[in-house]
Amino acid sequence: MAVYKRTYRRYTGELTPAWSRFLVVYRYSRRALLRSRLLTVFYVLCFFYPLFCALEIYLLHNLDFVAKYGFDVERFLSIDNKFFFYFIDVQGALAFILTTFTGPGLISPDLANGALPLYFCRPFSRAEYIAGKMSALALLLSQITWVPGLILFSIQASVGPRHWLAENWWIAASIVLASWIWIAILCLLSMALSAWVKWRFVAGALLLGVFFFGAGFGHAINAVMRTDAGDLIDISSLIATVWTSLFRIPIEIGSMSAGEAWTALLVVCGICLFLLMRKVRAYEVIK
Amino acid sequence: MSTEATAISAGIEPPAAVTAKPVIELEGVSVRFGQRDILQNLTCKLRGKSIGLLGPNGAGKTTLINTLLGFYKPVSGTARILGHDIQSDLKTIRSLVGYMPENDAFISKMSAVSFLRMLAELSGLPSEAALERAHEALFFVGLSEARYRKLGTYSLGMKQMAKLAQAIAHGPRLVILDEPTNGLDPVARQRMVRLIREIRSDPEMHVVVCSHLLRDVEDCCEEVLILKQGRIVHYSNLEEERRANRRFLELEVYGANGDFTEAIERLGCECAITANRLKMVLADGVEIRDIYRLAAEREVRIRRLNFRRDTLEDIFLRAMET
Numbered sequence: 001m002a003v004y005k006r007t008y009r010r011y012t013g014e015l016t017p018a019w020s021r022f023l024v025v026y027r028y029s030r031r032a033l034l035r036s037r038l039l040t041v042f043y044v045l046c047f048f049y050p051l052f053c054a055l056e057i058y059l060l061h062n063l064d065f066v067a068k069y070g071f072d073v074e075r076f077l078s079i080d081n082k083f084f085f086y087f088i089d090v091q092g093a094l095a096f097i098l099t100t101f102t103g104p105g106l107i108s109p110d111l112a113n114g115a116l117p118l119y120f121c122r123p124f125s126r127a128e129y130i131a132g133k134m135s136a137l138a139l140l141l142s143q144i145t146w147v148p149g150l151i152l153f154s155i156q157a158s159v160g161p162r163h164w165l166a167e168n169w170w171i172a173a174s175i176v177l178a179s180w181i182w183i184a185i186l187c188l189l190s191m192a193l194s195a196w197v198k199w200r201f202v203a204g205a206l207l208l209g210v211f212f213f214g215a216g217f218g219h220a221i222n223a224v225m226r227t228d229a230g231d232l233i234d235i236s237s238l239i240a241t242v243w244t245s246l247f248r249i250p251i252e253i254g255s256m257s258a259g260e261a262w263t264a265l266l267v268v269c270g271i272c273l274f275l276l277m278r279k280v281r282a283y284e285v286i287k
Numbered sequence: 288m289s290t291e292a293t294a295i296s297a298g299i300e301p302p303a304a305v306t307a308k309p310v311i312e313l314e315g316v317s318v319r320f321g322q323r324d325i326l327q328n329l330t331c332k333l334r335g336k337s338i339g340l341l342g343p344n345g346a347g348k349t350t351l352i353n354t355l356l357g358f359y360k361p362v363s364g365t366a367r368i369l370g371h372d373i374q375s376d377l378k379t380i381r382s383l384v385g386y387m388p389e390n391d392a393f394i395s396k397m398s399a400v401s402f403l404r405m406l407a408e409l410s411g412l413p414s415e416a417a418l419e420r421a422h423e424a425l426f427f428v429g430l431s432e433a434r435y436r437k438l439g440t441y442s443l444g445m446k447q448m449a450k451l452a453q454a455i456a457h458g459p460r461l462v463i464l465d466e467p468t469n470g471l472d473p474v475a476r477q478r479m480v481r482l483i484r485e486i487r488s489d490p491e492m493h494v495v496v497c498s499h500l501l502r503d504v505e506d507c508c509e510e511v512l513i514l515k516q517g518r519i520v521h522y523s524n525l526e527e528e529r530r531a532n533r534r535f536l537e538l539e540v541y542g543a544n545g546d547f548t549e550a551i552e553r554l555g556c557e558c559a560i561t562a563n564r565l566k567m568v569l570a571d572g573v574e575i576r577d578i579y580r581l582a583a584e585r586e587v588r589i590r591r592l593n594f595r596r597d598t599l600e601d602i603f604l605r606a607m608e609t
Contacts, residue, residue, distance in 0.1 A: 008427055008486050011420060011458025015411035018378070024408040032396075113439075114392045118453060121356050121386035122409045123378040282358040 021124050025132025026139075032109075033102050033136060042101075043140070046094045050148035053087055054155060061159045079156045079164075084171050085247035087149055088178050092239075095141045095186060096211070102140070103190025104203030106133045107280065111198045117282040126280050134187045141186065146179035174246040181265055182239060188272035189235075195279035211236055228255035238264050307334045308370060310461060310493045311355065315364030318347075318354050318517075325350045327517045328364065335510030335524070337487045340497040341603060342514035348497045349389060351514070352463055356386060369460060369493075382411060385459035387450045389466040389497075395439025399425055399449050402438055403456045410457035417456075424452040428482060444475040451479070455486060462486060463495045468503050476503070483507045505599040513606040521606035528602065536575070538565040539591035540582070550581045563590075 034040055059065075060077050077083075110116055119129055153172050157165040189210060194203035214233050221230030231237050231254045238261045244251050245258035256264070309332040318326040326347045340348045353359050355366055357377040366373045368380045394402055403421035408414060425434040428448040433441070438449060447467065454462050467483065468476045484507060487494045496507050504511060505525070513521040540547070540563055548565070551558045554577060555570035569575075575592070582589050 008455060008489055008492075009458065010460070010489065010491060011412060011416070013416055014413065015382075016408070016413055018411070021409055021411065024405060028401075028405050109394050109396060113395055114388070114390050115394050117358070117386070117388045118392050118406055119409060120358065121381060121384065121388075122406065122457075123382045123411065124409045282356075283353060 018123060022128040022132035022135070025119075025129060026135045029106055029133050029136035030140070032105070033140060036101075039098070039101055042098065043144070046091070046098065046144040047148065049087070049090050049094070050144075050152065053083075053148075053152050056083075057152065057156050057159065079160065080168070081171055081174075081247045082249065084149060084153065084175055085243065085249050087152065088145065088175060088182075088243065088247075091145045091148070092179075092182050092243075095145055095182065098141065098144070099137065099186040099190050100204050100207050103137055103186065103207065104194035104200040106137060106194065107191055108194045108198055108200040108203060111195065111279075116280065120282040126277065130191070130276055130280060133191060137187045137190070138183050141183045142179070145183065146176050149175040149179065171247070178243050178246045181242060181262075184269055185235065185239065185265060185272075188269050188276070192272040192275040192279075195276055231256050232264050235265075235268065238268075309334050309367070310338065310369060311495070312367040313364070314366065316351075316354060316361045316366050317363045318350055318359055319362045325517050326354065326361070329517075329519055330364075331512065331519055331522060333510060333512065335508070336492070337483070337494045337496065337508045337510065339504035339508035339511040340495060340514065341501065341504055341511055341599075342499065343607070344499060345516075346514040347517040348499075348514055349465055350517075352386075352465055352495070352497055355463070356381065356384065383460045385454035385457065385462040387454040387462070387464045387467060389469065391446065392450060393438040393441075393446060395437065397438055398435050399430060399438055399441075399452070400434045402449070403453050406453050407456045412457055420456045420458065421452075424456040425449075427455070428452045429478065443470045444472065447471060447475070447479065451482065460491055461493045461495065463497070465497045466499075467496060468498065468500060480506045501599045501603055511599065511602070513603060515607060521602065523602050525599065534569040535594065536567050536569060536578075537591075537593045538567070538578075538589055539563055540565050541588040541590060543585075543587045547581065547585050547587050550585070551578065554581075 034043070056077055057079055060079060110119070120126065150172060153175060157168075190203065190207050193206045193210070194200060197203050197206060215236055218230035218232070218234035218237065221233075222228060234254075237254050238256070240253045241256055241258055241261035242265060243249075244253055245261075311331075311333040313329045313331050316326055316329040317324065329351070340351065342348050350359065354361055355368055355373060357373055357380070361373075369383055371379045371383070373380060397405075400418075400421050403424060404414075404417045407417035407420050412420060422431075422434065425431055428451050430445060430448050430452065433445060438446070441449060447470065451464070451467065454464065464483065468479050471479060480503065483494055483496065486492055487507070494507070496504055498504050509524065509526050511521075511523045511525060512519060513523070543560065543563075543565065548558050548560055551567060554573050556567045556573055557570075558565065558567040560566075567578075579589065581587075
């Protein structure tokens with residue numbers, strides 16, 4: 001029967017499994033994220049540095065070819081923990097920029113026009129909603145951080161000397177861990193901020209503010225109070241401490257130990273989750 | 288009969304025969320926000336195909352709906368929808384219910400069809416079925432021409448229709464409509480009422496219409512629950528009420544004098560006359576032909592005789608006075 005001739009009728013067909021419903025939110029959110037052409041272009045640009053790194057690895061393992069042109073590549077390049085640390089550092093910065101523009105747009109459209117009751121009047125929980133939204137951004141950021149990082153690691157492991165993998169296998173774990181803590185912080189912070197301010201541009205500005213003004217404010221506290229407690233609100237310093245410890249880079253970022261930085265970052269994640277759960281609900285109860 | 292209902296609160300006695308399974312069953316439901324009691328010990332069983340929730344602003348209608356949908360937790364008591372408990376079986380309830388909220392609820396940058404498709408998929412429909420149902424629902428509510436337009440560009444009336452469409456797209460068994468005719472012009476209101484009637488005509492469908500507009504409820508519902516300050520003040524089965532009011536008569540008479548009214552009162556009827564209009568409540572055992580007989584004996588001409596039934600407005604105003 002033609003669709004326009006039908007009147008109201010109940011649905012009696014099969015249903016999808018309950019666990020898979022968050023993937024619906026993931027799918028629609030990802031589509032919404034990549035709707036902007038400018039962001040798609042930026043997203044493509046994010047793969048340039050990994051390509052450049054792959055070229056470096058290629059050159060290092062083809063010294064005879066490079067030597068023909070008179071370059072001494074070996075003097076400048078070595079594929080070690082520093083190489084992957086700087087790789088994550090650059091890609092992490094790009095992930096931050098990408099999040100600033102895309103992260104706040106995940107939840108704010110739902111909040112702006114009160115769409116949340118329509119999600120939660122269905123057999124769909126708040127945790128599934130957050131998981132769906134977060135996975136859209138997390139997968140996007142994964143594609144420019146740990147996924148190319150592991151690909152580079154695999155290339156190096158396959159073309160490098162045999163002992164390289166045995167000596168450096170921990171770098172692969174560091175790439176994944178360093179990327180995931182950064183992704184978690186970026187996703188949760190951007191979503192929590194957008195849930196609270198409900199306006200994506202303000203949420204984007206706030207995200208920048210949390211990192212840049214947080215760092216400045218932290219330094220000011222340290223200088224005025226003659227303490228190191230200000231480092232706790234400097235997220236970029238916390239993440240740098242964690243990364244340097246993960247990649248075993250002997251640089252002193254601040255006074256904080258790696259364990260303290262991990263704890264502080266996990267507390268930040270916890271606070272963001274708490275804020276999200278407070279705001280992401282069908283209706284707010286005003287007591 | 289299938290529309291029997293029971294309401295036990297504030298001294299309202301339930302009808303004796305209760306046979307059909309309740310659509311909504313409240314058992315001492317109380318909801319409190321901070322120190323404020325919003326719903327107080329609501330107990331009732333509603334069995335109708337179309338149930339009206341009435342009450343003045345702030346009576347707790349929307350809070351009751353939100354509690355039934357699990358958005359608010361009751362501080363005491365519980366409720367069951369189609370036999371499922373709201374505390375322990377919320378996911379099943381949500382899969383059986385379609386909800387049209389009172390306020391704006393949409394994503395402005397999405398087209399109506401993709402918005403409905405997404406929500407239907409969240410209700411568990413496979414992607415292709417969800418798309419088909421989204422198209423059907425939009426055709427059903429009359430938004431077929433505008434279904435690819437972004438929701439942000441819709442007029443208020445179109446947004447209301449889109450909200451109705453999303454409430455029915457996944458084919459629920461119970462549709463809860465919160466102020467469905469808000470902001471609609473008379474033509475659009477008529478259309479909404481017609482759609483609600485059409486939805487409830489499905490043999491397995493139940494509709495709850497929450498409104499403070501009496502006419503909407505009167506036009507769509509056969510059962511009415513009236514709330515006031517978080518309490519049930521009146522339950523009414525409109526069909527039964529209409530039948531019960533067949534003993535209230537309004538007559539237009541010529542040539543009547545005191546003798547005629549006295550004769551009527553001697554039959555045990557209550558009677559009041561103003562100019563040519565006579566209002567009376569027939570006593571038990573008195574039939575209309577007795578009135579005609581008395582009129583013929585006294586040469587009183589009856590020009591018009593109406594059964595005056597209580598409108599929902601009368602019922603509502605009486606409930607508000609309690």
